[in-house]
Amino acid sequence: MEKKYYYKVYLEVVLKGADFVFGYINISNIPYSKFEEFFRDQVIEEKFLFDDSMGYFIEKELYVQHKEYLDKNIPFTFDFDLFIYSVGLRGVDQQKYIKDYYEELPPLLE
16 A cells, blocks of 8 residues: 655754754644745745755744734744744654645646
8 A cells, every 4th residue: 555645844953052852733724825924934945845954943033923813723823032943844744743834745836
C-alpha cells in the first residue's frame, strides 16, 4: 500500500541561548495565504512557500504587526525576551495522525 503524506506547519519555540527546542505547536489551522502574507519579506528564492527554507522567523516586529491574528490563532503567549520562534512545514504519515494538517503543498507564489 502506498503511503500518503499530509503536511503540518509547526511553530518551533527555542529558548534563547539553549541548544534544544523548547517545544512545537501545530499551527496548521492558519491558511497558507496568511503565512505568505507574514513571511513575504523572508521569501528569497522559493517557488513555493517553505520550498527551500529551513523555516521562517516570527520576530517581534512581525508579531506586533500581526498581533491580533497571531494571538487569536496560536495557543501560546509570545515572549521575545525568552524565546526565538520559527515556522516550518513537515510531512506526516496519514496513518498516524488525525486531520489537523494540510492535504496539499503550498500553491505557487505570485
